[in-house]
Amino acid sequence: MADVLKLRCSVCGREYAPDEVQYACPVCGQVGTLDVLYDYALLRTQLHRDQLISNRVQSMWRYRDLLPLKPESHVPPLRVGNTPMYAAPRLAADLGLVEAWVKDDGSNPTGSLKDRASALIVARAQEAGITTVSTASTGNAAAALSGIGASVENIKIIIFVPATAPEAKIAQLLVYGATVLLVEANYDTAFDLCYDMCIEKGWYCRNTGINPYTIEGKKTVAFEIAESFNWDVPDVVIVSVGDGNIIAGVHKGFVDLFELGWISRIPRLIGVQAEGSLPLVTAWEQNVSAVEMQPIDAQTIADSISAGLPRDRAKALRAVRETNGAFVSVPDSETLASIPAVARLTGVFCEPSSAITYAGARRALELGYLKPEERVVFLLTGSGLKDVRRAQESVSGGLRVAPTAEAVRRVLHLE
Numbered sequence: 240m241a242d243v244l245k246l247r248c249s250v251c252g253r254e255y256a257p258d259e260v261q262y263a264c265p266v267c268g269q270v271g272t273l274d275v276l277y278d279y280a281l282l283r284t285q286l287h288r289d290q291l292i293s294n295r296v297q298s299m300w301r302y303r304d305l306l307p308l309k310p311e312s313h314v315p316p317l318r319v320g321n322t323p324m325y326a327a328p329r330l331a332a333d334l335g336l337v338e339a340w341v342k343d344d345g346s347n348p349t350g351s352l353k354d355r356a357s358a359l360i361v362a363r364a365q366e367a368g369i370t371t372v373s374t375a376s377t378g379n380a381a382a383a384l385s386g387i388g389a390s391v392e393n394i395k396i397i398i399f400v401p402a403t404a405p406e407a408k409i410a411q412l413l414v415y416g417a418t419v420l421l422v423e424a425n426y427d428t429a430f431d432l433c434y435d436m437c438i439e440k441g442w443y444c445r446n447t448g449i450n451p452y453t454i455e456g457k458k459t460v461a462f463e464i465a466e467s468f469n470w471d472v473p474d475v476v477i478v479s480v481g482d483g484n485i486i487a488g489v490h491k492g493f494v495d496l497f498e499l500g501w502i503s504r505i506p507r508l509i510g511v512q513a514e515g516s517l518p519l520v521t522a523w524e525q526n527v528s529a530v531e532m533q534p535i536d537a538q539t540i541a542d543s544i545s546a547g548l549p550r551d552r553a554k555a556l557r558a559v560r561e562t563n564g565a566f567v568s569v570p571d572s573e574t575l576a577s578i579p580a581v582a583r584l585t586g587v588f589c590e591p592s593s594a595i596t597y598a599g600a601r602r603a604l605e606l607g608y609l610k611p612e613e614r615v616v617f618l619l620t621g622s623g624l625k626d627v628r629r630a631q632e633s634v635s636g637g638l639r640v641a642p643t644a645e646a647v648r649r650v651l652h653l654e
Contacts, residue, residue: 241282243307246273246451249553250530262434262449269434270529272551273451274491275307279498288501292466297321299355299459305495306359307455312366317348317390319358320459324467327617330584334600338614340473342464343587345622349386349411350379351543352460352485352620357383359456360445361391367443374445375399375433377426377481377542378408379621384445385415397442399433401426405542405626427534427547447484448550454488461492464616465502472506474613477596477603479620480510480519480566481544483555489618490558506616508564509608510555511599513539516546517568519555524566529553540571540629543592543621565608573598578623578633588623588630 243257248264250271255264264271286304295301299320308314323343331339344352357380364372370393374384381398388396398412402421412419422429430446437444444450465472472493478486486508493505512520516537521527534548549555559566577594581587596617603609623630640650648654 241277241305241307244276244278247276248272249274249557262444262451267530269449269550270553272448272554274554275451275455277495279495283499286499288470288499299358299456302459302462305462306459307452308359308362309366312362313391314362315358315387315390317354317358317387319347319354319387320463322346322460322463324464324616325585325587327585330581330597330617331615333580333584334597335604335611336600336615337612339617340467340615341581341585341587341617341619342460343589344460344618344620345587345589345593345625347383349382350622350625351383352457352618353380353383354387355459356380356453356456356484356488357387357445359452360384360443360450361387361394363452364394364443365391369443371395371397371440371442372445373397373399373433373437373442375426375430377401377545378404378625379543380445380447381417381419382408382411382415385412385417388417389415399429399436401429405628407627408625425537425547426545430550446550447482448554453484454491454551454554457485457488458492458495460618461489462496465493465496470496470502472502472504473616475507475509475564475609475615476618477509477511477600477615478618479541479544479592479595479599480512480555481516481546481549481592483510483519483549483551485618485620486510486558487551487554490554490562505562507562508558509599509603510559510564510566511595511602512566512568513541513544513574513595514568514570515539516541516544518547519549519552520566520568522552522556523559529556539574541574541591541595542626543590544595565603565606567599567602567606567608569595569598569602575629575633578630581619582623587619589619590621590623590625591629593619593621
């Protein structure tokens with residue numbers, strides 16, 4: 240077990256004992272999301288890389304010794320993590336890159352990377368004897384928590400989701416048996432309502448950024464990327480960004496490995512936002528701090544990354560600034576076109592908030608933030624089945640044909 244040494248505010252730097260604070264920094268408020276820190280010097284003496292990854296289960300729990308969970312604690316039974324990494328030579332050639340890979344986290348049990356966070360949160364809830372876990376979400380985090388919660392006993396899941404979320408995502412929550420509250424407002428309002436109810440009722444809040452341990456689950460994707468490259472990490476990882484928790488989690492995973500001496504450098508991180516939801520792009524370009532950021536009216540078809548005021552903005556900005564990365568934005572039209580582009584070039588069908596990384600890479604190349612010779616990993620965070628309606632909008636219909644061989648030859652110009 241990786242014993243938590245302390246929690247540190249990502250804004251003011253104040254430090255707290257692990258049991259002193261449950262959620263955000265009491266001084267800075269919700270913008271002051273907390274870092275979970277370990278005694279890396281001690282871990283270096285206790286853990287050896289090759290020993291850690293040998294003869295382990297093929298899931299995120301392969302890295303259990305680097306996660307804040309007691310050895311005797313039960314973990315959810317669904318296989319989360321160990322998602323495929325595919326070489327993508329045609330994607331690389333299309334963009335003018337020398338080498339590219341896609342990490343398909345849409346293959347997780349509920350179809351998104353957010354299963355990683357929910358698996359750890361549910362495990363910690365069981366460890367603490369908590370019976371109700373709640374989250375606010377535009378869909379994926381809610382599905383992740385609902386599905387992982389359904390896989391264990393005696394955990395009630397309560398979801399706050401904007402009523403405008405895609406029907407497929409809402410249906411998924413209901414199928415898993417979660418209590419679903421369709422909030423007639425945007426995600427940010429649902430987030431605040433969920434948090435307030437958790438504080439009032441003593442539920443465990445999984446909300447992005449608020450709960451510092453969501454990142455600890457999400458960081459395992461960085462562990463897998465590093466291991467896939469035999470610890471010679473890629474030059475760049477491209478990540479779609481909404482609340483900022485995933486890119487912060489990717490950064491935390493690489494930082495952990497660097498502190499342990501398992502990798503020699505940390506990849507540059509490029510975050511991609513939709514033009515209708517780009518507060519982090521603006522803050523990065525204008526050198527604005529997380530505290531100074533103001534909410535915007537976010538509007539984008541990529542619902543999973545729609546956030547008026549990113550909840551983990553301090554860590555997201557830090558992830559890009561400390562790795563000499565960048566933030567870029569692309570219009571919804573390019574995001575939509577990216578869905579079939581990624582599918583046809585890699586065979587991976589992903590939702591708009593994942594496909595946007597393709598358009599983001601093209602934009603980053605144009606701006607000089609990405610170099611053609613760099614080795615690039617595209618983190619695809621969610622399955623295309625999450626939002627079939629947008630996929631339908633991105634392509635035209637098939638070829639209608641009479642049921643005869645002659646008609647088929649004619650339509651396919653085979654005569």
